[in-house]
Structures are given as structure tokens and as C-alpha cells.
Amino acid sequence: MLTKRIIPCLDIKNGRTVKGVNFMDLRDAGDPVELAAAYAANGADELVLLDISATEERRRTLATLVECVAEKVNIPFTVGGGISSIADVDLLLHSGADKVSVNSSAVKRPELINELSSKFGSQCVVVAIDAKEIENDWRVHLVGGKVSTELNLFTWAKEAEDRGAGEILFTSMNNDGTKNGFANEALARLSEELNIPIIASGGAGIMQHFLDTFTEGKADGALAASVFHYKEIGIAELKQYLNTHGVPMRI
Amino acid sequence: MKIVIIDYGAGNIKNVKFAVERLGYQAILSDDEATIRTADKVIFPGVGEASSAMRKLDSTRLSIVIPTLKQPVLGICLGMQLMCKSTEEGSTEGLGIFNVDVFKFSKEVKVPQIGWNQIENLESTIFNGIKEKEFMYLVHSYYAPLCSASIAQTTYGITYSSALQKDNFYGVQFHPEKSSVAGEKILENFLKI
Numbered sequence A: 001m002l003t004k005r006i007i008p009c010l011d012i013k014n015g016r017t018v019k020g021v022n023f024m025d026l027r028d029a030g031d032p033v034e035l036a037a038a039y040a041a042n043g044a045d046e047l048v049l050l051d052i053s054a055t056e057e058r059r060r061t062l063a064t065l066v067e068c069v070a071e072k073v074n075i076p077f078t079v080g081g082g083i084s085s086i087a088d089v090d091l092l093l094h095s096g097a098d099k100v101s102v103n104s105s106a107v108k109r110p111e112l113i114n115e116l117s118s119k120f121g122s123q124c125v126v127v128a129i130d131a132k133e134i135e136n137d138w139r140v141h142l143v144g145g146k147v148s149t150e151l152n153l154f155t156w157a158k159e160a161e162d163r164g165a166g167e168i169l170f171t172s173m174n175n176d177g178t179k180n181g182f183a184n185e186a187l188a189r190l191s192e193e194l195n196i197p198i199i200a201s202g203g204a205g206i207m208q209h210f211l212d213t214f215t216e217g218k219a220d221g222a223l224a225a226s227v228f229h230y231k232e233i234g235i236a237e238l239k240q241y242l243n244t245h246g247v248p249m250r251i
Numbered sequence B: 001m002k003i004v005i006i007d008y009g010a011g012n013i014k015n016v017k018f019a020v021e022r023l024g025y026q027a028i029l030s031d032d033e034a035t036i037r038t039a040d041k042v043i044f045p046g047v048g049e050a051s052s053a054m055r056k057l058d059s060t061r062l063s064i065v066i067p068t069l070k071q072p073v074l075g076i077c078l079g080m081q082l083m084c085k086s087t088e089e090g091s092t093e094g095l096g097i098f099n100v101d102v103f104k105f106s107k108e109v110k111v112p113q114i115g116w117n118q119i120e121n122l123e124s125t126i127f128n129g130i131k132e133k134e135f136m137y138l139v140h141s142y143y144a145p146l147c148s149a150s151i152a153q154t155t156y157g158i159t160y161s162s163a164l165q166k167d168n169f170y171g172v173q174f175h176p177e178k179s180s181v182a183g184e185k186i187l188e189n190f191l192k193i
Helices: A032-041 A058-072 A086-095 A104-108 A111-120 A153-162 A184-193 A207-215 A235-244 B014-022 B033-037 B050-059 B062-068 B078-082 B180-191
Strands: A005-013 A047-051 A077-080 A099-102 A125-134 A137-142 A147-152 A167-172 A198-201 A221-224 B003-006 B027-030 B041-044 B073-076 B084-087 B098-104 B113-119 B134-140 B142-145 B150-156 B158-166 B169-172
Touching (some): A005 A032, A005 A198, A032 A058, A047 A058, A058 A077, A058 B014, A077 A125, A086 A099, A099 A111, A104 A147, A111 A125, A137 A153, A153 A167, A184 A198, A184 A207, A207 A235, B003 B033, B014 B027, B014 B180, B027 B033, B033 B062, B041 B078, B050 B078, B073 B078, B078 B142, B078 B169, B113 B150, B134 B180
Parallel strands (some): A099 A125, A125 A167, A198 A221, B003 B027, B003 B041, B041 B073, B084 B098
Antiparallel strands (some): A125 A137, A137 A147, B098 B142, B113 B134, B150 B158
């Protein structure tokens, strides 16, 4: 049986992890390679590396980092953050990324999704969507949630699928950082309206939230950062808990 | 031991090289016929779209070279599918090593299948030390049905071949290079044939 996926997210700035300083007695907690390897060893099913740096050197720094992670880590990982061209994706995939995620750049120029999926295959194209529910309308936001658009989450997600996205990573801005659980109603609707995997992001606080997002939210994977980085939830423990509650997990 | 990973410009093959290196071996990336023919082990990876990958194999004569290799050959993911008779993806003729046609998953399941699924009915030395229902990482929209060459099966809507073998040719639908310790063990078993 295909299992549900637990996906820690590492925020990267100038080649260093931003959070996670207390994690697992690492020699160098700011080293994304060591952190990624530790997550893999602890049973993470996949990783997301999100580059939040804004320097001009970022592309080369990121590609070098991706190569170092690929050398050491034996599970798949997705790289996202500021990717806007075929050349960006080509460099990252050739450095060892398994998938890339595009966000604002795809909203600005939706054809990018078609171009990437036909050149590299849908399986490596993740469309990340940040959305906020405003008066019963889920509006897509850009630039890490800073800029609001008129675009509706469900309309955009469907368009992304039609254009060749292999997966949707949906972050609810209403839930992100609250630790009150994922946006399960919207997630379930995405899962019903689309026929590609949906990854839930934003809101993880306790183990029950993961159970809820896989059952009520019908998510295929769940992404979280701080609860894992600060060891509030252990990955092995979480997967055992979910398995006991009937969610198929790789144990 | 000389390990050659066939480099025909399809997808990310560095991950396969890294996995081989984690096992303590070195691997050469090459599309050169002589280099491939003199290898002890050949790995035929592939991520991407079938018809364009096949065109690359045709243009470099690799489509003639690969089926005539005598040493152990391991096709991974699209590599395995291209070793079949044909694939529905882009209506592509394959290398015909495995006598089976590749089809697209039906709409009753989410396509592509992405994630960890189980392999069972394991029937090959490449699965030595691997337990039944072990989890492997899979990313694919097309599948090879069960057939006489099946050496492992997986269920996603239907039950299909997640590994194939005929003579010196092996193919795995999953990514051993991305399937944690168990995946590396399968890769190691292949390298030790």
C-alpha cells in the first residue's frame, strides 16, 4: 500500500539552515547536510529545502548545497525558493534534487509549469501555493505570502494540474505558525478536485494534527518545520502513532 | 570492479552515482559503446519522458548496444520501462528485452504515484536480505503489468511488476538510490552479482 508521507522542511539562507539549532546534538546544527541526513536516519519520508536567501550568489550556493545533500542523503528531496526558469531547474536537478517547487514565478507566468513538465517530467514539478481564506474565498498569495492576488486557490491548483504539475504543496496562511492544525477542509477539497498528490503545510502542533490532515484533510503528505526542528514531535514516534491509528506509514 | 552508469542525458543520474559511492564503489558516467561493453556492471537509469529518452538512445546507437550486453544490467524507473517491448507514453517502441508492454495508470488512482510503497513476491538474488513488503520509493505514471519476467510486485490500484528480470537484465520500477538503507542494499546486491 502507498503510504502517507512525513516531510520535514528546512529553511535555508545563504547555504545554512535558519531554524533547528537545538536539534539532535548535531555538531553543526546550521549545516543543512547534517540536518537532512539526521532526518533521513530518523525516518523522514522526504525532505523539502526551501531557500529563503535573496543574494545574487544564491543560485550557485544553492546548487552546491543541493549536491552535498544528494551525496549524503538516501531519501528524496525537493528544492524550492525563487525558482523561475528552466535553467534554474536544470541546474538543481543536475545537482541532485529529485523535485523542484515553483510558487510565485508560476503564478506570474503559468506557462512555466508546462515548460518544466514537458522538459523534465511532471513527477519532478511541485507547484507550491500559499493561500489565505478571506471572506470564504481562498486567495492565492505571492512572495512568501506578502502579496495578495485575485486568484482562487482551487482554480489555480486545477490549472496547475492541467498544465502538468505532479504535486501540489498547499500552505494555508491562516494556519501557518498557529500550531492549531492544518487547513483540512480546503485540503480535502483539493484532494477531491485534483488527481495528483496534495501535500499539507502550515499548522502542525501536535501528533493529532497529522492524523486529522491524513483522514479529514485527505492529504498525501504532511510538511512541517518547527515541530520537528525543536524536537517537539519525534518523526519515529509520530509515524508509530499514525500507524497505530490506521494511517499507512513506512515504519 | 568497473561500474558504468549510462549517461544519455535523461534526468538526474548523479543520484545513482552518489548511491554507488555511498556503498564504497566508484562509477563512471558514459554513453560510449566501448566503455559500456567493457564494464562489469551497467546501470541504466532514467527520469523523464519515454519518447524523447528513446530518441536519444536511437541517436547514440545505445538502443542497439544495450540489448546485446552480456554483463549484469540494471534498469531503474524509466530505464526499466524502456527495456520493455513498448510504452504507452508517447506511443514509444522500447528495447524489447522484457516481453511486456507498459501502460498508464487509470484515473481511479492519483497519477503520478509518488511515495513509498511495498514490494512483495520477491524472487531474485538482488533481494537477498530484503524482507517481503519492504518499502521502496516510487515516482511514476506508467507501469509494467505482471508477466513471466516479474521478480517483485507492488499494488497501486492494480498489482503490477515493480521489478523484472530476464537473463542478465534486471529492471526496477522503484528508485533504490532513494529508498533509504533497503534500497542501497538492493543496489549492493546487484553490484555483487
